[in-house]
Amino acid sequence: NAGVTQTPKFRILKIGQSMTLQCTQDMNHNYMYWYRQDPGMGLKLIYYSVGAGITDKGEVPNGYNVSRSTTEDFPLRLELAAPSQTSVYFCASSYSGRTGANVLTFGAGSRLTVL
Amino acid sequence: GDSVTQMEGPVTLSEEAFLTINCTYTATGYPSLFWYVQYPGEGLQLLLKATKADDKGSNKGFEATYRKETTSFHLEKGSVQVSDSAVYFCALIPSNDYKLSFGAGTTVTVRA
Numbered sequence: 001n002a003g004v005t006q007t008p009k010f011r012i013l014k015i016g017q018s019m020t021l022q023c024t025q026d027m028n029h030n031y032m033y034w035y036r037q038d039p040g041m042g043l044k045l046i047y048y049s050v051g052a053g054i055t056d057k058g059e060v061p062n063g064y065n066v067s068r069s070t071t072e073d074f075p076l077r078l079e080l081a082a083p084s085q086t087s088v089y090f091c092a093s094s095y096s097g098r099t100g101a102n103v104l105t106f107g108a109g110s111r112l113t114v115l
Numbered sequence: 116g117d118s119v120t121q122m123e124g125p126v127t128l129s130e131e132a133f134l135t136i137n138c139t140y141t142a143t144g145y146p147s148l149f150w151y152v153q154y155p156g157e158g159l160q161l162l163l164k165a166t167k168a169d170d171k172g173s174n175k176g177f178e179a180t181y182r183k184e185t186t187s188f189h190l191e192k193g194s195v196q197v198s199d200s201a202v203y204f205c206a207l208i209p210s211n212d213y214k215l216s217f218g219a220g221t222t223v224t225v226r227a
Contacts, residue, residue, distance in 0.1 A: 004158070031213070040123075042204060042217040043159075058214070090158055102147075102213045106158030 002026050006091050006107035013081040013114045021076040021110050023091030031094045032074040033058075033104065034066065036087040043090065049074055081114045088112075117142040117209040119188075121218035128195055128225050136190040136203055136221045138179075144210035148172075148181055148188040153202040153220075162190075162203070195225045 007022045025032065030051045035043040045058030049068040063085060065077040074093075078085060088111050092104040122137040140146060150162040150172070163172030168183035179190045188205060205218040 033214075035217075040219055042219040043215075044217075045214060048214060092159075096213075102208055102215070103149075103161050103164070104159075104215060106160065108156070108158045 004091055004093055004105050004107035006089075006110050008110060009108065010111050011113070013078075013112065015081060015083065015114060017081050018077070018079050019081070019112075021078070021089055021091075021112070023074045023076065023107060024072050025074075025091075025093040025105070026072065027093060027095070027105065028071060029093035029095050029105070030071065031096075031102070032068065033092045033094075034064070034074070034076045035090045035092065036060065037090060037109070038087050046076065046089075078112075083114050086112060086114045116216075117146055117207060117212075118216055119148075119205045119207050119218040121203075121205040121221055123219070123221070125222040125224060128223070130197060130225055130227050131194045132225075134190075134192045134195045134199070134223065136205075136223070138188045138190065138205035138218060140186050140188065140205075140207050142186075142207060142209060145183075146207040146209050148179070149206040149208070149215070150177070150179055150188070150190050151204045151206055151217075153204065155201070159204060195223075197225050197227050199223065200225045 004025045033048045034046040047066040049055045091107045119140045147166045149164045151159040152162045163174045165172040165181035171180045
């Protein structure tokens with residue numbers, strides 16, 4: 001059982017370039033999330049989705065876009081990369097949105113550096 | 116909004132020492148509380164959780180009790196091992212939501 005798979009694991013971008021971080025889950029989870037992790041700052045929610053075709057902004061959505069065309073996939077798009085987007089990105093999914101029962105499964109992360 | 120504050124690290128311990136990581140929260144109502152752990156090079160995984168006051172979550176020798184009166188959810192382990200070296204995150208889900216909010220994380224290093 002693969003769980004949540006993220007690609008690529010590492011990427012270096014130049015300022016102004018664009019790229020897509022891929023995320024796939026095979027657990028038939030309805031809820032999916034993108035977080036970024038910065039040193040000493042914990043994880044901040046970028047975007048989330050409660051099902052195919054439905055997405056919404058989290059705490060720090062500026063500079064990012066997402067889509068959810070299938071239950072399995074939740075790609076994160078960076079347009080016009082900036083140094084402030086240098087971070088480790090985590091995709092996560094969960095089966096239930098019920099408070100307390102909402103246990104997230106995380107991918108291994110994607111480390112992005114913008115130079 | 117609802118949030119958690121956890122003790123800053125890094126924390127360095129010797130094997131078999133006692134570990135405590137403090138976590139306090141600010142919330143309206145009754146949030147659910149979690150500890151997630153991130154081992155080197157991996158994603159986060161759930162360590163334990165508690166969904167109501169006085170609940171105790173436990174796993175892998177770690178424990179945390181949901182204390183409403185002190186708005187705390189401190190993580191403890193009586194005898195740590197080198198394999199417990201990781202980053203530990205306290206997190207909550209507000210009572211009227213389903214999205215997790217994380218603390219800053221505490222890096223723990225256990226030396227043999």
